[in-house]
Amino acid sequence: MMADKKVSILVVDDEESVRDSLYNWFIDDGYAVEIAASAKEALSILEARDFDIILADIKMPGMDGMEMHRRIKALNKEPIFIIMTAFASVDTAVQALKDGAYDYVTKPFDPDDLSHLVRNAASHVTLKAENKSLKDRITTLEDVDDLVGESEAMKKVLREVESVAQSNSSVIITGESGTGKELIARAIHSNSPRKYFPLISVHCGALTESLLESELFGHEKGAFTGATFNRKGRFEMADGGTIFLDEIGTISPKMQIELLRVLETRSFIRVGGNKEITSDFRVLCATNRDLKTMVENGNFREDLYYRLNVVNIRIPPLRERTEDIPLLVNHFIRKYCKSMSRDLITVEPAALKHLQELEYPGNVRELENMIERAIVIGNGKEIRLKDLPMGKELMSSSIESLDDLEKNHITSILNKYGWNISRASKALNVDRATLYNKIKKYNLKK
Amino acid sequence: MDKRSIIVISCGHFERHVLEKITADLIHFFRFPLIVKECTLDLSGFYNPTRRQYDANLILKAISMLSSPDAIKTIGLMRVDLYIPILTYIFGQSMLDGSTGIVSLYRLRNELYGLEQDDRLLIERFRKVIVHEMAHAFGLIHCLNPSCIMRSSTYVEDLDQKDLEFCFKCKTELDERLNAFRI
Numbered sequence: 001m002m003a004d005k006k007v008s009i010l011v012v013d014d015e016e017s018v019r020d021s022l023y024n025w026f027i028d029d030g031y032a033v034e035i036a037a038s039a040k041e042a043l044s045i046l047e048a049r050d051f052d053i054i055l056a057d058i059k060m061p062g063m064d065g066m067e068m069h070r071r072i073k074a075l076n077k078e079p080i081f082i083i084m085t086a087f088a089s090v091d092t093a094v095q096a097l098k099d100g101a102y103d104y105v106t107k108p109f110d111p112d113d114l115s116h117l118v119r120n121a122a123s124h125v126t127l128k129a130e131n132k133s134l135k136d137r138i139t140t141l142e143d144v145d146d147l148v149g150e151s152e153a154m155k156k157v158l159r160e161v162e163s164v165a166q167s168n169s170s171v172i173i174t175g176e177s178g179t180g181k182e183l184i185a186r187a188i189h190s191n192s193p194r195k196y197f198p199l200i201s202v203h204c205g206a207l208t209e210s211l212l213e214s215e216l217f218g219h220e221k222g223a224f225t226g227a228t229f230n231r232k233g234r235f236e237m238a239d240g241g242t243i244f245l246d247e248i249g250t251i252s253p254k255m256q257i258e259l260l261r262v263l264e265t266r267s268f269i270r271v272g273g274n275k276e277i278t279s280d281f282r283v284l285c286a287t288n289r290d291l292k293t294m295v296e297n298g299n300f301r302e303d304l305y306y307r308l309n310v311v312n313i314r315i316p317p318l319r320e321r322t323e324d325i326p327l328l329v330n331h332f333i334r335k336y337c338k339s340m341s342r343d344l345i346t347v348e349p350a351a352l353k354h355l356q357e358l359e360y361p362g363n364v365r366e367l368e369n370m371i372e373r374a375i376v377i378g379n380g381k382e383i384r385l386k387d388l389p390m391g392k393e394l395m396s397s398s399i400e401s402l403d404d405l406e407k408n409h410i411t412s413i414l415n416k417y418g419w420n421i422s423r424a425s426k427a428l429n430v431d432r433a434t435l436y437n438k439i440k441k442y443n444l445k446k
Numbered sequence: 447m448d449k450r451s452i453i454v455i456s457c458g459h460f461e462r463h464v465l466e467k468i469t470a471d472l473i474h475f476f477r478f479p480l481i482v483k484e485c486t487l488d489l490s491g492f493y494n495p496t497r498r499q500y501d502a503n504l505i506l507k508a509i510s511m512l513s514s515p516d517a518i519k520t521i522g523l524m525r526v527d528l529y530i531p532i533l534t535y536i537f538g539q540s541m542l543d544g545s546t547g548i549v550s551l552y553r554l555r556n557e558l559y560g561l562e563q564d565d566r567l568l569i570e571r572f573r574k575v576i577v578h579e580m581a582h583a584f585g586l587i588h589c590l591n592p593s594c595i596m597r598s599s600t601y602v603e604d605l606d607q608k609d610l611e612f613c614f615k616c617k618t619e620l621d622e623r624l625n626a627f628r629i
Contacts, residue, residue: 030588109533
């Protein structure tokens with residue numbers, strides 16, 4: 001019947017015998033009970049503390065129960081309000097319920113009716129409390145623990161997140177790899193009215209065009225080889241919530257057209273289907289590319305760009321906010337020590353100084369990887385300078401995408417063979433033409 | 447030696463075998479000596495002609511005054527229809543952790559509900575309410591366990607469903623409270 005905290009009841013009646021009887025009745029049931037002899041006394045008690053349930057007589061000298069209820073509502077308090085009366089009156093009952101009373105009872109009560117009424121009201125209180133607790137948990141779980149920063153640059157980002165979260169506007173989040181674009185997307189979603197609905201992420205850069213199409217729009221059984229059942233797409237799954245399109249700059253021209261149509265109409269058809277499906281979603285996108293330049297070069301549709309870029313949030317690279325590095329180091333130490341069930345460790349001054357001097361092409365992700373590695377290989381008491389990678393090793397830890405991996409590998413092989421194309425292509429197990437194409441693609445230079 | 451006892455005040459005629467069963471229950475569960483007294487109250491003074499019932503609050507106060515200084519707890523037994531202002535009827539009443547309780551068998555009779563008279567069932571119900579109200583007097587509140595004697599019962603059918611026993615939780619709490627009395 002009751003959660004660990006007792007359900008509290010305030011009994012308001014000008015008759016002492018009624019107050020005392022109800023007090024004894026509810027105390028026997030384990031409720032926390034207080035009594036008031038008048039509406040004025042009740043309001044005075046309510047100024048000092050809240051109650052889950054108020055049981056009030058409708059007819060009292062001075063202020064009556066209905067007026068008292070109106071005054072309680074004006075205080076922005078929301079207890080369950082039950083009106084008692086010795087005079088059964090349909091009009092009064094209807095008015096009480098219209099004014100928001102939970103129920104209306106006629107004295108004397110059948111003992112079973114009173115027990116049931118209050119038990120139901122108490123269940124309602126418990127359910128409300130559980131619901132609120134669950135909602136608070138959802139907010140905490142999706143919260144911005146990893147968005148660490150006291151620098152002006154990060155404070156600006158967080159202010160932008162706060163201001164944009166409440167709206168339904170599309171947002172493009174820009175920033176280098178590893179700056180936390182997905183974290184920003186999660187923060188926007190979790191502070192928005194859509195937070196109780198899903199946040200669906202799609203990594204556009206990791207999928208081929210046809211896979212991306214199926215991923216976004218879903219497919220019908222038999223739409224293509226391997227489509228052995230109907231599958232909901234990400235737009236459909238995001239209904240009521242938010243869809244986060246990461247690496248939006250990588251999508252093909254054909255997908256750009258399809259995406260534009262979906263954003264304009266909020267409807268789509270599954271691959272292989274013929275039924276139009278609507279979905280109510282908010283769009284957040286991320287890219288580490290310069291979309292404006294891509295638009296100018298004809299590689300990204302201008303109409304799509306303007307539809308997505310209602311708000312732009314730029315996340316600064318780590319090298320532009322080095323004052324946040326100590327905070328981030330401490331944050332990651334706490335995170336990984338907790339996940340590894342270890343005692344917290346410190347950072348030796350020389351190591352911290354080194355961390356603050358690095359370039360971080362891989363940004364926060366790179367720093368995080370470094371701290372995790374240092375905790376794993378270290379002495380268990382502190383992060384030392386020798387636990388940290390130095391110089392060129394940092395390049396390999398900044399790898400994010402397959403392109404990065406390929407680019408770095410080709411660079412290292414070319415450097416190894418002194419840019420001898422024949423030997424390098426043989427080592428890479430590709431023909432010369434392919435290697436030349438890769439050099440052109442990644443704009444590699446000797 | 448602890449000379450305190452539970453006082454049972456009989457306000458109305460109860461057969462000897464009924465009183466023996468009641469006193470045996472009270473001694474068994476509450477483990478104090480027990481004294482049975484005849485009630486000298488004139489209950490007509492507590493009758494409410496509008497309600498056509500007897501005011502339980504007033505009777506409770508009166509019974510507590512009939513008790514003795516050596517009484518641990520006092521319980522009044524009666525046959526009249528009891529009420530408190532807010533309820534249409536009650537089976538019994540006691541103050542939580544208070545000194546006194548009262549119980550009536552009036553509303554426990556099958557005949558009141560159009561059923562066939564059953565004296566055996568009536569006595570069983572009476573015993574349950576008495577133990578229940580006495581436990582309230584020792585500070586126990588209602589229990590959710592459907593078979594526990596402390597489960598709240600507003601209809602006779604509820605009474606019939608529960609046992610004349612405390613659940614483990616209530617028994618443990620009662621023992622603690624009784625031990626505290628003996629310190």
